[in-house]
Amino acid sequence: MTAIAAVVIFVGAYVLIATERIHRTAAALGGAGLLLLIHATDGGAAFFSEHSGIDWNVIFLLLGMMIIVGVLKRTGVFEYVAIWAAKRARGRPFRLMVMLVVITALASALLDNVTTVLLIAPVTFLxxxxxxxxxxxFLIAEVLASNIGGTATLVGDPPNIIIASRAGLSFNDFLVHLAPLVVVLLVVFIGMCRWLFRSAFTYDERLAAEIMTLNEREAIQDRRLLWQSLAVLAVVIVAFVLHPVLHYEPAVVALLGAGLLVAATRVTVEDALEDVEWATLVFFMGLFVMVGALVETGVIGTVSQAATSATEGRLGLTTMGLLWGSAGLSAIVDNIPYVATMSPIVADLVKAGGPQADVLWWALALGADLGGNATAVGASANVVVLGIAARNGRPISFWEFTKYGLVVTVVTVALAVPYLWFRYLA
Structure with a gap:
């Protein structure tokens, strides 16, 4: 009975988020409160459980990187990059989108995709x-590219870190098995951008000519703070990449970097915290509690096991079911708690299926990472970008994002089918 009530509350909150009847943060907090009220989850699980509670690694990673980005913003570096990019594209909108998409995808493979969109969004606005x-x-294209690019590496997308931990996979394993497909998906996605966003490519010759006369160096307002910020950011990025060696969680690295930057510069604490997207952080907390309640009541586990048992142990069918099932579920719930719930089931399937069954890990990663593009709440990066857009007075609705994300998800997941089949199953 509790499980049914939990599903009803979750669906109700999700409908409110999708229809934007009330603010998404209020909907997530209201849903989380009701689920705690009916004991679908409790304080211990919601606040302290690694598998069904708030993922504090995600929350503090976002907080640390928001502080670093806020300090960087004061140096004028984003204006510099914006002018530089516009001049290289010669004011042509599609060239500019391609440039930003490629930069975002490559950066998302080295950093996590949330950090990347935090850095690229201010440039895009300018x-x-x-x-x-x-x-x-442009923001939608970038966040879709970040989820595609982040699929290529262990550190690129948070679900990959969970999968690597459970399966004992290395940074190089992800590069070898997923990066070749991601390159193909990125090329296809750039081609899709030309069609999907064609109405945005209005070229203004006068504005383009004005851009070409600007000197990007004049945009830098505080050179000393710029070099201090870039030095800290470089150390943070190196620590992210060296995660398999250093064993520091990305959240710890981001918080240390933010603390060092505030302590070592003349930026006040009030100024450093001014650009933090508090509403986005609280929305994530509510969303994690709601999804955690579905985990605690066994709803997600039941759905996953039912889908798995329906394949009757056939590896090919299991792989394709896992790929599309993960994509579908990751579109509805954030892909981080979904992968945390599904990974023990996949581990059992791999153990029972033998060496060839390792393909199931790649099916889970591709389904969860690419499926996260389908809706505005499917992946952490999506939520962050929508929060930034709303804060800057350019809100992107749930459906505006989803009408593009759903098309991209179907195409990219469909392309993953022959890749998995011919490389691992044929």
């Missing part, structure tokens, strides 16, 4: 304002 372009298509 360059779109300079060229009088609608910012929403």
């Amino acid at each position: 360059v779109c304002d300079r060229l009088s372009l609608p910012v929403a298509p």
Whole structure:
């Protein structure tokens, strides 16, 4: 009975988020409160459980990187990059989108995709304002690219870290098995951008000519703070990449970097915290509690096991069911708690299926990472970008994001089918 009530409350909160009847943070907090009220989860599970509680690693990673980005913003470096990118694209909107998409995808493979969109979003606002372009298509394209690019490596997408931990996979394992497909997906996605966002590519020759006369160096307002910020950011990035060696969680690295930056510069604590997206952080907390309640009541486990048992132990069918099932579920619930719930089931399937069954890990990673593009709440990066857009007075609705994300998800997951089949199953 509790499980049924939990599903009803979750669906109700999700409908409110999707229809934007009330603010998404209020909907997530209300849903979380009701689930705690009916004992679908409790304080211990919601706040302290690694598998069904708030993922504090995600929350503090976001907080640390938001502080670093806020300090960087004061140096004028984002204006510099915006002018540089616009000049290299010669004011042509599609060239500019391709440039930003490629930069985002590559950076997301080295950093996590949330950090990447935090860095690239301010640049996007500035360059779109300079060229009088609608910012929403560019932000949506970037976040979709970040989820695709982040699929390639262990550190690129948070679900990959969970999978690597459970399966004993290395950074190089992800590069060898997933990076070749991601390169193909990125090329296809760039081609799709030309069609999906064609209405945004309005070229203004006058504004383009004005951009070409600007000197990007003049945008830098505080060179000393810039070098201090870039030094800290470089150390943070290196620590992210060396995670398999250093064994410091990305959240710890981000918080240490933020603390060092505030302590070592003249930026006040109030200024450093000014640009933190508090509403986004609280929304994540509510969402984690709601999904955790579905884990605690056994709803997600039951759905996953039912889908798995339906394949009757056939590896090919199991792989494809896991790929599409993961994509579908990751579109509805955040892919981090989904993968945390599903990974023990996949571990049992791999153990029973023998060496060839390792393909199931790649099916889970591809389904969860690419499926996260389908809706506005499917992946952490999506939620962060929508929060930034709303804070800057350019809100992107749930459905505006989803109408593009769903198409990209179906195409990219469909392309993963022949890749998995011919490389591992044929």
